[in-house]
Amino acid sequence: MSFFKKLKEKFVKPEEDDLDSSKETSEESSDEETKENESVESEEVTETAETESSLQGETEVPDQETVENDVEDTELDESIAEGPEDDAADTTEEEESIAAKFKKGLAKTRNSFSSKINDLVARYRTVDEEFFEELEEVLISADVGVNAVMEIIEELEMEVKRRNIKDTRQVKEVISEKLVEMYYGDDQESELEGLTVNEDGLTIYLFVGVNGVGKTTTIGKLADKLKKEGKKVTLAAGDTFRAGAIEQLEIWGERTGVPVIKHSEGGDPAAVIFDGIKAAKSRNADVLICDTAGRLQNKVNLMNELSKVKRVIEREVPGAPHEVLLTLDATTGQNAMSQAKTFAASTDVTGIALTKLDGTAKGGIVLAIRKELEIPVKLVGLGEKVSDLETFNAHAFVYGLFADMIEEYEEESQD
Ligand SMILES: Nc1nc2c(ncn2[C@@H]2O[C@H](COP(=O)(O)OP(=O)(O)OP(=O)(O)O)[C@@H](O)[C@H]2O)c(=O)[nH]1
Ligand SMILES: [Mg+2]
Numbered sequence: 048m049s050f051f052k053k054l055k056e057k058f059v060k061p062e063e064d065d066l067d068s069s070k071e072t073s074e075e076s077s078d079e080e081t082k083e084n085e086s087v088e089s090e091e092v093t094e095t096a097e098t099e100s101s102l103q104g105e106t107e108v109p110d111q112e113t114v115e116n117d118v119e120d121t122e123l124d125e126s127i128a129e130g131p132e133d134d135a136a137d138t139t140e141e142e143e144s145i146a147a148k149f150k151k152g153l154a155k156t157r158n159s160f161s162s163k164i165n166d167l168v169a170r171y172r173t174v175d176e177e178f179f180e181e182l183e184e185v186l187i188s189a190d191v192g193v194n195a196v197m198e199i200i201e202e203l204e205m206e207v208k209r210r211n212i213k214d215t216r217q218v219k220e221v222i223s224e225k226l227v228e229m230y231y232g233d234d235q236e237s238e239l240e241g242l243t244v245n246e247d248g249l250t251i252y253l254f255v256g257v258n259g260v261g262k263t264t265t266i267g268k269l270a271d272k273l274k275k276e277g278k279k280v281t282l283a284a285g286d287t288f289r290a291g292a293i294e295q296l297e298i299w300g301e302r303t304g305v306p307v308i309k310h311s312e313g314g315d316p317a318a319v320i321f322d323g324i325k326a327a328k329s330r331n332a333d334v335l336i337c338d339t340a341g342r343l344q345n346k347v348n349l350m351n352e353l354s355k356v357k358r359v360i361e362r363e364v365p366g367a368p369h370e371v372l373l374t375l376d377a378t379t380g381q382n383a384m385s386q387a388k389t390f391a392a393s394t395d396v397t398g399i400a401l402t403k404l405d406g407t408a409k410g411g412i413v414l415a416i417r418k419e420l421e422i423p424v425k426l427v428g429l430g431e432k433v434s435d436l437e438t439f440n441a442h443a444f445v446y447g448l449f450a451d452m453i454e455e456y457e458e459e460s461q462d
Contacts, residue, residue, distance in 0.1 A: 058146030152429025156410030192415025258341030261402030267299030283323025398425030
């Protein structure tokens with residue numbers, strides 16, 4: 048079966064030929080989500096467990112507050128469980144809305160990328176060496192990364208020969224297929240996708256990354272997502288360095304109805320995380336998400352601090368942290384790549400949270416990250432709304448890049 052057709056079957060309802068109508072549906076539903084959030088927000092009061100303690104063991108989580116939190120959460124969870132959506136939502140609908148989000152979030156990249164590819168295909172009737180040279184430039188201009196581009200071009204050349212493709216129009220589809228294949232490489236799709244979950248207790252996610260990349264925002268979005276999945280979430284305000292950082296996380300806590308464990312500004316981040324773990328355990332939380340600072344006096348300090356935080360987590364919960372998510376801003380291109388190298392050298396990064404894909408025409412960076420750093424992209428930020436965070440999936444990503452062409456392909460094949 049044609050690859051475009053496969054993607055269409057996977058992400059678009061068969062009766063819906065017009066992709067724009069699916070976009071409208073998704074926008075309507077996200078408006079509804081926003082309204083829902085607002086109403087939840089006004090009903091909830093988030094308790095913030097504020098403790099001033101150290102790592103020496105005298106730390107006490109205020110039991111009373113924790114109990115109060117539990118009561119509120121139970122009520123809240125029940126109200127969510129009674130909500131109109133049943134958990135076993137229709138997979139097609141779910142995937143369709145994910146596809147719509149990827150389509151919307153990747154609009155800038157797609158517009159630039161597909162117009163260049165269409166232009167190329169229009170100028171070259173036959174697939175020759177010059178065609179590949181220009182294609183190479185198009186891919187590099189989308190930040191795919193030199194090594195990844197070389198590999199794709201080589202694969203494409205072989206595939207074109209193997210299938211005896213002469214017409215440049217057919218190459219579009221082969222490109223999309225190769226991008227997905229290249230992303231997964233020898234790994235299984237299921238191995239790379241989604242966040243690791245601790246089945247035997249508290250799951251801990253640690254967010255790291257330089258300042259301004261979107262750590263706190265992504266934590267807020269993730270807390271909301273996990274909560275909607277029925278998980279009990281706690282946040283730990285590990286950025287004690289930047290003025291206003293704790294308050295920013297607290298706002299997310301209030302917005303999503305999730306408790307935030309904090310100390311005061313200038314405190315020891317490892318102590319905050321320690322308290323966060325204690326509080327999360329005592330309220331029987333499923334997930335603890337830890338925020339950290341993006342900047343300190345210098346890089347060495349920051350890395351030492353992160354190592355200390357990680358050691359505390361490892362000591363308190365065996366097997367944790369279950370993900371160390373390096374947050375990267377997609378709009379910073381090669382800068383993001385060098386940040387990744389720095390962090391990967393001192394922390395065991397398990398995945399990338401790639402933010403602001405909606406703000407760049409260079410979304411090809413996903414492939415550069417995967418190819419050059421060999422770290423999977425686990426989460427993608429596709430916009431500023433709380434619902435604009437998705438688990439990364441290479442098929443949905445490629446669908447987002449080629450959505451217009453997939454539409455066109457159907458029209459051509461119907462002729
Ligand atoms: N358009 C868009 N903006 C985003 C996305 N993710 C984060 N942002 C914006 O990026 C800005 C910085 O986000 P923060 O979450 O404060 O970044 P941070 O990494 O916590 O920064 P520090 O706390 O200074 O280390 C905010 O204005 C966010 O709204 C995204 O996916 N798309
Ligand atoms: Mg922050």
